[in-house]
Amino acid sequence: MTQTVAVLGTGKIGEALLSGMIRAGWRPADLLVTARRPERAEELRTRYGVEPVTNAEAAKRADTLILTVKPQDMGKLLDELAPHVPAERLVISGAAGIPTAYFEDRLAPNTPVVRVMTNTPALVDEAMSVISAGTHATAEHLLHTEEIFGGVGKTLRVPESQQDAATALSGSGPAYFYYLVEAMTDAGILLGLPRAQAHDLIVQAAIGAAVMLRDSGEHPVKLREAVTSPAGTTINAIRELENHGVRAALIAALEAARDRSRELASGNG
Numbered sequence: 001m002t003q004t005v006a007v008l009g010t011g012k013i014g015e016a017l018l019s020g021m022i023r024a025g026w027r028p029a030d031l032l033v034t035a036r037r038p039e040r041a042e043e044l045r046t047r048y049g050v051e052p053v054t055n056a057e058a059a060k061r062a063d064t065l066i067l068t069v070k071p072q073d074m075g076k077l078l079d080e081l082a083p084h085v086p087a088e089r090l091v092i093s094g095a096a097g098i099p100t101a102y103f104e105d106r107l108a109p110n111t112p113v114v115r116v117m118t119n120t121p122a123l124v125d126e127a128m129s130v131i132s133a134g135t136h137a138t139a140e141h142l143l144h145t146e147e148i149f150g151g152v153g154k155t156l157r158v159p160e161s162q163q164d165a166a167t168a169l170s171g172s173g174p175a176y177f178y179y180l181v182e183a184m185t186d187a188g189i190l191l192g193l194p195r196a197q198a199h200d201l202i203v204q205a206a207i208g209a210a211v212m213l214r215d216s217g218e219h220p221v222k223l224r225e226a227v228t229s230p231a232g233t234t235i236n237a238i239r240e241l242e243n244h245g246v247r248a249a250l251i252a253a254l255e256a257a258r259d260r261s262r263e264l265a266s267g268n269g
């Protein structure tokens, strides 16, 4: 049987997922989208050939609803949806912080809910999507969720108690790397390189390092040691990173992101 999937609140993450699903072979005819602004809805229709509908219509027609609004907008969306969502619908939340119980409390009894934290590299099929089942989600619901999110990258099942940590690591994770690239590009400018060249050098170093981290099977310490020659250049840089507490700053930063995810749990964040 053909499954219809609706993306509700198709912003940055919703569109990244939608585009990836189409690349992965989903037929636009089997996909519905909702958006707050009519111009946005038309943009999605033109760009992907999908049908924009109201939230209520999506709830009635789609077998699976993927909710990708901001945590702060989730309560309002659920108020709108609740009267229209039959209990057999699979509801997938892509929002940071909000637990599956929040949805279960507001939807029909026994509604299967799955929580997913993905990230923007979904746009290039390199997402990490971390998946947890709510009380009524079955193995089949998890497989279906993996089928959807597997089209845009890797998936990993975790207990829901680990979702806030996963959000800090991989949901927000790409932003940390963009921030580092931005800072190191500035360093290149300081060292006298043209900005475009500094950018290219750092981006390629990041790509090379990322592929080695993924494919070599080596521990990051080993990989760093291989770059760090005795009395060489790298150790001077590492000493400065240690002097400035960069490791401690990263640990504190991810802890702060985890804490913020916890704060968003009520949907009022």
Ligand SMILES: NC(=O)C1=CN([C@@H]2O[C@H](COP(=O)(O)OP(=O)(O)OC[C@H]3O[C@@H](n4cnc5c(N)ncnc54)[C@H](O)[C@@H]3O)[C@@H](O)[C@H]2O)C=CC1
Pocket (backbone or CB within 6 Å): 008, 009, 010, 011, 012, 013, 014, 034, 035, 036, 037, 055, 068, 069, 070, 071, 073, 076, 077, 094, 095, 096, 117, 118, 119, 120, 171, 172
């Ligand atoms: N941006 C990111 O890197 C990531 C975001 N997320 C989660 O994804 C969700 C969305 O984030 P973004 O895509 O960044 O935000 P966004 O603001 O780009 O997208 C949300 C969209 O929902 C629409 N919307 C709000 N209420 C609506 C309603 N009642 N009906 C229809 N549309 C409605 C908004 O107009 C907006 O286009 C958030 O819950 C966030 O926690 C998760 C992982 C990564």
Ligand SMILES: O=C(O)[C@@H]1CCC=N1
Pocket (backbone or CB within 6 Å): 096, 167, 171, 172
């Ligand atoms: O910053 C945020 O709240 C969202 C969730 C994870 C990444 N972006």
